[in-house]
Amino acid sequence: SSLPSTHNGNRGMRLEDDINESIAYYRREKLAVIHKKPTPVQIVNVDYPARSRAKITEAYFRQASTTDYNGVYRGCYLDFEAKETRQKQSFPFKNFHEHQLQHLADVDEQQGCAFLILRFAESDEIFVMKASVFVQLKERSERKSLQKQVIAENSIAVPSGFIPPIDFLPAVDRLFY
Amino acid sequence: SSLPSTHNGNRGMRLEDDINESIAYYRREKLAVIHKKPTPVQIVNVDYPARSRAKITEAYFRQASTTDYNGVYRGCYLDFEAKETRQKQSFPFKNFHEHQLQHLADVDEQQGCAFLILRFAESDEIFVMKASVFVQLKERSERKSLQKQVIAENSIAVPSGFIPPIDFLPAVDRLFY
Ligand SMILES: [Mg+2]
Ligand SMILES: [Mg+2]
Numbered sequence: 001s002s003l004p005s006t007h008n009g010n011r012g013m014r015l016e017d018d019i020n021e022s023i024a025y026y027r028r029e030k031l032a033v034i035h036k037k038p039t040p041v042q043i044v045n046v047d048y049p050a051r052s053r054a055k056i057t058e059a060y061f062r063q064a065s066t067t068d069y070n071g072v073y074r075g076c077y078l079d080f081e082a083k084e085t086r087q088k089q090s091f092p093f094k095n096f097h098e099h100q101l102q103h104l105a106d107v108d109e110q111q112g113c114a115f116l117i118l119r120f121a122e123s124d125e126i127f128v129m130k131a132s133v134f135v136q137l138k139e140r141s142e143r144k145s146l147q148k149q150v151i152a153e154n155s156i157a158v159p160s161g162f163i164p165p166i167d168f169l170p171a172v173d174r175l176f177y
Numbered sequence: 178s179s180l181p182s183t184h185n186g187n188r189g190m191r192l193e194d195d196i197n198e199s200i201a202y203y204r205r206e207k208l209a210v211i212h213k214k215p216t217p218v219q220i221v222n223v224d225y226p227a228r229s230r231a232k233i234t235e236a237y238f239r240q241a242s243t244t245d246y247n248g249v250y251r252g253c254y255l256d257f258e259a260k261e262t263r264q265k266q267s268f269p270f271k272n273f274h275e276h277q278l279q280h281l282a283d284v285d286e287q288q289g290c291a292f293l294i295l296r297f298a299e300s301d302e303i304f305v306m307k308a309s310v311f312v313q314l315k316e317r318s319e320r321k322s323l324q325k326q327v328i329a330e331n332s333i334a335v336p337s338g339f340i341p342p343i344d345f346l347p348a349v350d351r352l353f354y
């Protein structure tokens with residue numbers, strides 16, 4: 001999970017917005033029901049002012065225990081994490097939390113479709129990769145990042161578009177069906 | 178979604194805790210991967226004190242756009258809402274938000290398993306009902322609540338237990354497989 005996009009603010013880093021728009025499109029068109037999970041927050045104090053709604057006055061961001069996105073597509077459970085990098089030639093492994101990869105492995109074991117959407121922000125290249133393939137490549141690697149070339153050979157490239165901005169369902173079809 | 182249980186505090190109203198324990202058990206035993214979604218919060222202001230973690234100082238509870246629980250069970254997408262009542266003989270329809278029932282209908286259309294877990298707190302009776310059946314009964318009804326007798330005839334009763342407190346997966350098997 002991540003801070004609201006107002007706290008993000010990096011030009012060119014817009015993967016989350018593009019995916020949110022894409023899943024809204026999929027829901028409207030009845031192609032899939034996918035939602036982003038709310039940012040997990042630990043609530044410490046709440047005020048209940050008279051005549052107005054409850055106001056949270058102290059809370060903290062919590063580590064998410066799962067990925068950001070899940071849902072259902074033609075009967076199949078989909079679960080994915082979306083990450084982007086400013087690096088040009090490789091994707092740093094440190095962008096992936098261990099508990100997220102563990103969650104995706106658990107999903108895989110329950111026969112869900114677990115994958116990653118990876119974006120290279122500078123070149124606007126987007127790849128959809130099975131989570132299990134990513135974990136294998138990570139375990140075999142002696143580097144701190146996965147080279148773009150290796151990603152390209154082990155995933156489906158998705159062109160950036162307009163409506164939806166990232167049409168990743170055809171890649172899911174090819175990877176899992 | 179609901180307030181944290183500290184704000185709930187009603188004796189006997191413990192369905193959410195029991196379900197959270199049950200899904201943790203299912204995850205540990207590798208029977209299913211189901212999580213409760215975080216409470217959706219609209220964050221308005223965040224302080225970043227030096228040397229300590231970000232503190233949210235103004236935020237509000239948002240209406241959830243989906244149900245509280247979803248996940249994957251033997252390849253199938255599960256999605257459900259859990260509700261309990263202190264009423265003894267019937268379950269008030271007002272406990273169910275229209276957008277939650279709409280979400281469950283959308284899940285149904287994508288061939289996911291959409292259901293409700295209903296608990297009568299006073300008698301500790303728990304029922305698992307297909308969301309589509311609930312909606313049909315609601316539409317046919319001229320009352321403001323669904324009688325327990327009708328619920329019992331159109332759902333699977335789940336005995337309250339110890340580990341897990343609510344073993345609802347066998348009911349899912351019977352309803353959907
Ligand atoms: Mg993320
Ligand atoms: Mg609820």
